[in-house]
Amino acid sequence: MEILERLAHTVLAALLAPLLLGVIARTKAAFAGRRGPPLVQPYRDLRRLLGKGAVYSTTTSWVFRAGPTVGLAAIVTALLFVPLGTLPAAFAFPGDLVAVAGLLGLARLFSGRAALDTGSSFEGMGASREAQIGALAEPALLLALAAAASAAARGGGDWSLSGILPALSGASWIAHGPTLAMVTFALLGVFLAENARVPVDDPATHLELTMVHEVMVLDHGGPDLAFILYGAALKLWVLGSVIVAITVPVRTGSAWVNAAVAAGGMVLVAVFVGIVESSMARLRLIRVPQFLVGAAVLAVVALALVLR
């Protein structure tokens, strides 16, 4: 039973993550007055892409081919450390939140290297921007997680994501309300930036000069693109489940009920992304660092407040 509980979140996330992309697409369509693609469309896209062959330019090297694989592997590994509700993560060790941030960084590093490897100037530009965004998002993520950890540790948790996130409950909101609210906002900023969403990046744009994440994957096709899409969905799930653990602190006796509520929270996060994407314009590129520095500042204030 314990093995089952430990593997449950990983399996659940692996199965349900593409659904989040479907929910986002449906929310955006509803705002635009359309019906939108069916919720399972991302699954169909993935199956179609996996059935295709891959074409590689002769100017690229192994780095280009390794990019999507390493990226997906890193994100799957990160997923293994993230709990859902009170369902524990598959693995946990003290300080694994740094490992999760590092793994997300590794995925970004390799997608950037693969983009640079094509030699296309547009892809290089995208890689440079993504590196900049990532470099600013990472401190904000770590500081926010540290603040959440400190708020949870007062309630007696250990220093791993599986120890921190399930320990947050309604009582921690009463004790550390302002801290957790600021952590939530900081994490939402990081979430939107890491997942290449409006207002940091627009996944729907198809103009090379404005694309950031999209331009980096232009040269990938077939299974490679499927890996990238699936990795993006999993990344959405990984960071989303951290936010949900803080914002939806439903802690009933049964881990399965908690996990079901948290999964419902994930759908709400996806709807939130859709609403943000439909109602906001993306920021000008020079404003993006300020957005992320703002998120980091929120996290710093939260951390200062809880450590005081």
Added chain:
Amino acid sequence: MTSLTDLLLVLLVLTGFRLLGLSRLGASIRTAGMQGVLLGLLPLVAGESWPPLRMGLLAGGSMVLKGLVFPWLLFRALREAEVRREIEPFVGFNLSLLAGTLCLGASLWLGGGLPLPGSAPSSLAVPAALFTIFCGLFLIVARKNALNQVVGYLVLENGIYVFGVTAVPHQPLLVELGVLLDVFVAVFVMGITVFHIQRAFDHIDTDQLSSLKD
């Protein structure tokens, strides 16, 4: 009531950070106004034991003056001036935010070393007041635009006010009302000065004023 006081003080710190990161003058003025309203709420939650007249006068006075009258005066000056945003401050906006976090650290450290006689309504009161003071000083030093400097002056005064309300609860009402009146006159005069600088030099960039010769 401690948690409500804490919440107000945290919001105060966040408006301070917002001011450090803003380049639009209109938004800065509005944020300073918001800070004024927060300050008006502060006596209501922090000074439960005060006589109601004092609480009402302080809360109402600072809310009306800092939340409505000052923004109105500054917006009038902004309309006269042809600028809408701070283009090139001495310290960039991201760097200002970073400096803000340093200020926050310093004020938490200083606040920890300044135990107050009597009981402060919140242990965050002194750090928040110090941070707001630092933030105002920083705005005055790091911005070129005269209107932003006026906002910095207001924020500086807000910090002192927080200190007065939370840490020195027995300060006579007359002193605080006098300070409020002083600030009102100062902002009034500064608004007129900004208008005159604008009319005489076609800009309100104080950096260029330093190269004036007679």
